[in-house]
Amino acid sequence: MSAVSSQCPEIGGHVVAKFGGTSVANFDAMNNSADIVLANKAVRVVVLSASAGITNLLVTLAEGCDADKRADYLKQIHSIQYAIIDRLHESDTIRQEIDRLLENLKTLAKAASLATSAALTDELVSHGELMSTRLFTELLRQRGKNAEWFDIRKVMYTDDSFGRAEPNHEQLQSLATEHLLPHLKNSLVVTQGFIGREENGRTTTLGRGGSDYTAALLGEALGLKRVDIWTDVPGIYTTDPRVVPTAQRIDKIAFDEAAEMATFGAKILHPATLFPAIRCGIPVFVGSSKNPQAGGTLVCDTTEAPPQFRAITLRQKQTLLTLHSLKMLHAQGFLAEIFTILSRHNISVDLITTSEVNVALTLDTTGSASTNGSLLTNALMTELSTLCRVEVEEDLALVAIIGNQLSQTNGLGKKVFSVLERFNLRMISHGASNHNLCLLVQGKDAEQIVQTLHQRLFESKCEQLRTA
Structure with missing residues (x-):
């Protein structure tokens, strides 16, 4: 394992927590995720995916469809988001914010039905994360947390490879230090995974699973002490438990082993997630937002007596x-x-x-x-x-x-x-x-x-x- 880069910022005491789509799928899931955030004062940055099911609907809209199907898909998205809003208190402000995003979606979906493009697809698909982060920020505020919504596109500059854009690491570190780090002193920041912007201001996406990558990149750029990835599975297993029910959880695994697993198909981590962690030696914890007490897997630099298999x-x-x-x-x-x-x-x-x-x-x-x-x-x-x-x-x-x-x-x-x-x-x-x-x-x-x-x-x- 290579040594930690000398260009990494000094590791601080804060944690970035990333929650996947199932962890923000509905109000109850969001509430469970909020419990995790509120229970750990070290968490100062929260990165979210879109609510489960939203991204697939948005991708379908981006591919272009007739008016009836378009209306049906938009209605499904509205229902998922409003099922959460309806359980929030004093929801007038958040309703206005979500309505604005839904109206924008309607315009973009109509444009996609006439002529789609990779750039239009990314602009449309990004709305899943924009909505989930607005809702989660409001939930944290209503539960007494000083939470701020932050547009990741202010700091996550990428190339223009729409659909699988690559972030500019140097720009991210500079911009995150300038625009994001000051907010961590007095508040918790909620931001989007998966999305960024290219140099002309157009929205880009990092590819499927890119929210994990976003969290790790922010951990590196801000010099945080750990990246927590919360999913619907309590850790990394010897194989997919859905295929082999007797699969065993691995409590601790080395970066290089986990990187191989991610590269060759283990869906628990996006393959690129570990690159920033390896560069700066930041441990990555993987746990279940449905059952945080069950523990999880710690991915770190080395482990004792690594097994042959x-x-x-x-x-x-x-x-x-x-x-x-x-x-x-x-x-x-x-x-x-x-x-x-x-x-x-x-x-x-x-x-x-x-x-x-x-x-x-x-x-x-x-x-x-x-x-x-x-x-x-x-x-x-x-x-x-x-x-x-x-x-x-x-x-x-x-x-x-x-x-x-x-x-x-x-x-x-x-x-x-x-x-x-x-x-x-x-x-x-x-x-x-x-x-x-x-x-x-x-x-x-x-x-x-x-x-x-x-x-x-x-x-x-x-x-x-x-x-x-």
Whole structure:
């Protein structure tokens, strides 16, 4: 693990708490989240996602739809927000604020039905966080907390890659120190995750799951002592408990292990969340807003006696591209051309294998953008076809075994593959990292493979499930 950057601000005594969509889904969920905030005086920054279900409705509106469907989706959004407002006291002011945002949504949705764009989509989708933070700020005030609503776009400057914008870290630190830090002395700040602005003032979004990233970036920029991520699951588990009910919670996990888990499919953390935490050595706590007393997982720099096998992750909806070209034979620069094309289309590759005249690579085709669109556009396929013949295989899944010193472990292959002989393994990737062994498999087999591996690697050796 690399040392903490000398450019990190001095770590203070404050905490940033991020609450996901289910934690602000309705009034009761918001009230539970407010309990957590009020119980911890160290929390001075709160970052929120949109209320559960809102973002999906907004994305659908942004894709354009007829007047009847548009009215129905807007009515659903109104109902979700007003179910919260109706349980607030003295709600005239907050009603006016939400009504203004809803009216703006109506205008943007109509514009999207005529001609949509990535920039319009981000402007429209951002309203989910703008509304949830207004409501939560009002709830905290009514419960006696000196809370301030803060527009994150004042400090979160990004590039103009709408749907998956990248923040400017240097600007964020400077602007957050100037505009946000002074508010923390006497009040608690409630702000939006997921959104930002590009240099011309247009709203951008950081991609699905970007609220976690926002919280970590603010923790880094403000020099806070910890980032708390509150979700509907009490921590990080050895695998998804919905797939393997016997999965065990990991009480403490190292940054590099958690980063591998997030990268390869563990949905509990956005993959980018850990980068700011690693840079400045800020611990990240993951807990459940529904049951905060249940504890959670602490992600930190190192752990004692890290186990050989830490977790198994699963990522569905993977696509395998196989590129065939005789130009590859004894040639230079072919792969460079392929990756240049992928880069132009903002696509990153997960796994890659090569032979004399073939390249096979995997893509997470859902991408990380705010919309639901596939990365395999006609423009991409046309451009690739000028260099090679392209075969596409879909409905695959990526299963990753996460652990420590895996590339230096004798007998690893036997432990893993002896229990998977009845399954077709489409691709295997191992050796580039000490922390993972990746398997590309048929999507229909993926959950059974995870269950089989968990039984083999974890349930037979319970002592490896936790750290000291």
